[in-house]
Amino acid sequence: MHHHTQVGIIGAGPAGLLLSQLLTKKGIRSVLLENRPRARVENRQRAGLLEQGTVDRLRQAGATDRLDREGLVHDGVILSFNGQRHRLDLADLTGGSRVTIYAQTEVVKDLIQLRLSESEEAIRFEAEATAITGLDTDRPTIEYTQHGESHTITCDFVAGCDGFHGISRQTIPAHLTTTYDKIYPYCWLGILAKIPPSTQELIYAYHANGFALHSMRSPEVSRLYVQCAPTDTLDDWPDERIWAELQLRLGTQGWTLTEGPIFEKTITPMRSFVSEPMQFGRLFLAGDSAHIVPPTGAKGLNMAVADTGVLFEGLSAWYDSGDRTQLDAYTDACMRRVWRVQEFSNFMTEMLHQNPDKLPFDAHLQAARFNALVDNRTASQLVAKRYVGLAH
Ligand code: RFL
Numbered sequence: 001m002h003h004h005t006q007v008g009i010i011g012a013g014p015a016g017l018l019l020s021q022l023l024t025k026k027g028i029r030s031v032l033l034e035n036r037p038r039a040r041v042e043n044r045q046r047a048g049l050l051e052q053g054t055v056d057r058l059r060q061a062g063a064t065d066r067l068d069r070e071g072l073v074h075d076g077v078i079l080s081f082n083g084q085r086h087r088l089d090l091a092d093l094t095g096g097s098r099v100t101i102y103a104q105t106e107v108v109k110d111l112i113q114l115r116l117s118e119s120e121e122a123i124r125f126e127a128e129a130t131a132i133t134g135l136d137t138d139r140p141t142i143e144y145t146q147h148g149e150s151h152t153i154t155c156d157f158v159a160g161c162d163g164f165h166g167i168s169r170q171t172i173p174a175h176l177t178t179t180y181d182k183i184y185p186y187c188w189l190g191i192l193a194k195i196p197p198s199t200q201e202l203i204y205a206y207h208a209n210g211f212a213l214h215s216m217r218s219p220e221v222s223r224l225y226v227q228c229a230p231t232d233t234l235d236d237w238p239d240e241r242i243w244a245e246l247q248l249r250l251g252t253q254g255w256t257l258t259e260g261p262i263f264e265k266t267i268t269p270m271r272s273f274v275s276e277p278m279q280f281g282r283l284f285l286a287g288d289s290a291h292i293v294p295p296t297g298a299k300g301l302n303m304a305v306a307d308t309g310v311l312f313e314g315l316s317a318w319y320d321s322g323d324r325t326q327l328d329a330y331t332d333a334c335m336r337r338v339w340r341v342q343e344f345s346n347f348m349t350e351m352l353h354q355n356p357d358k359l360p361f362d363a364h365l366q367a368a369r370f371n372a373l374v375d376n377r378t379a380s381q382l383v384a385k386r387y388v389g390l391a392h
C-alpha cells in the first residue's frame with residue numbers, strides 16, 4: 001500500500017510520540033511507525049526524572065493531566081560519599097527550579113493514549129521501517145513491513161526517532177558522519193520493588209563496593225540501581241545480594257533501607273555516544289538515534305525531548321512560511337547542548353562509580369572532585385543548575 005503524509009516519523013519512543021503530538025496540535029499531518037507491539041513500548045522500564053523544560057514541552061503537547069496529578073516534585077537531591085550524605089537544595093541553588101519524578105513508561109502511555117484518541121491510525125505498531133530513500137529530493141520515501149506485508153510512505157520530511165538501534169542514523173552516508181563512542185567498564189542492575197521509598201529525595205551514592213542509586217516511581221514503588229560488572233548476569237544477583245549491597249552502599253548512620261518484593265530486574269550497559277551531523281537532506285535525527293548518555297545524570301529522555309522541541313520549531317517555521325533556515329541549522333542548534341550534557345553525564349558517572357582499572361591516585365581525585373562540589377556553593381550551584389536542566 002502507498003500513502004503520503006507531511007512528516008514520516010520512525011519510532012514511538014518519547015521523541016517520536018511527542019513530535020507527532022506537537023505536529024498534530026499544530027495541524028501538521030504525520031505517520032508514526034513503531035516496530036514493537038504497543039504493550040512492549042508501554043512497559044519498557046527506563047527513565048524516571050523529568051527536567052522542567054521537559055514538563056513544559058509535554059504541557060505544550062497537552063500531555064500533562066496525569067503528570068500534574070501523579071508526578072512527584074523534588075526540591076533536592078542527596079549525594080552520599082562512603083556513607084557521608086550531602087543534600088543539594090535544588091530549589092535554593094537554582095533560584096526555584098525543581099525536577100519531577102514521573103516514569104518514562106507513563107509519559108509514553110499518556111502520549112500513546114492521546115494520539116490514539118484522536119485517530120486509531122495515528123500510530124502503526126508492529127510496523128518496521130526497513131529503508132529510507134530519496135532524502136536529497138523533496139519526496140523522501142520510507143519503506144516498511146507490517147504483518148508480513150510491504151508498504152511505502154512518501155513524505156515531506158523524515159524524523160528518525162528510532163533509538164540507538166534504529167535504521168535512520170545508518171541511512172546517512174558514512175563518509176559524512178563522525179561518531180564518538182565510549183563504553184564504561186561497569187553496568188547498572190536496576191530493580192523495581194513493591195515498597196514505599198525509604199527516602200523523600202533521590203540518593204546517588206559513591207561507595208568502595210560501587211555506585212548505588214535510590215529512586216522511586218510512586219509512593220508505593222521504589223526504583224533502585226547497583227553498579228555491577230559487565231560480565232555479570234541476573235543469576236549473579238539473587239534478591240538477597242541486591243538488598244545487602246544496597247544496604248551497604250546507600251547506608252548512613254541512623255537510616256534504614258526498607259526491603260520489599262522485587263518484581264523487575266534488568267542490567268543496563270553504560271555508554272556515551274554521539275553521531276554528527278543530526279541531519280541529512282530531509283532526514284532529522286532526534287533522541288537516542290543520535291546520541292546516548294550514561295544514565296547517572298538522568299539526561300537521556302530529557303535530551304530526546306529537547307531535540308524534539310528544536311525539530312518541531314523548525315518544521316513549524318517551514319510549514320508556516322516555507323522558511324528552511326531553522327531546519328538547516330538543526331544540528332548546530334542541538335550540538336552545543338548535546339556536548340554539554342555529554343560532559344555532565346560523564347562527570348557524574350566518573351565521579352560516582354568504581355572503575356575496576358583505576359589507580360589509588362584516581363580514588364583520591366574522585367574524593368577531591370566530590371569535596372570540591374559539596375564544599376563550594378558556586379560549584380554546587382552549577383551542578384544543581386545542570387541537573388535540573390538550566391545550564392546547557
Ligand atoms: P527510544 O525510547 O529508544 O525509542 C525508539 C523507538 O524506535 C523504535 N524503533 C523502530 N520503529 C520502527 N522501525 C524501526 N526500524 C525501528 N527501530 C527502532 C523502538 O522500538 C522504540 O520504540 O528512543 P527516544 O524516543 O529517543 O527516547 C530516548 C529515551 O528512551 C532514553 O534516552 C532514556 O530512557 C534514557 N534514560 C534516562 N533518561 C532520562 O532523561 N532520565 C533518566 O532518569 C533516565 N534513566 C535511561 C534511564 C535509560 C535506561 N536504559 C534502560 C537505557 C535509566 C535506564 C536504565
Ligand code: PHB
Binds near residue numbers: 048298299
Ligand atoms: C530513575 O528513576 O530511573 C532514574 C533517576 C535518576 C537517574 C537515573 C534513573 O539518574
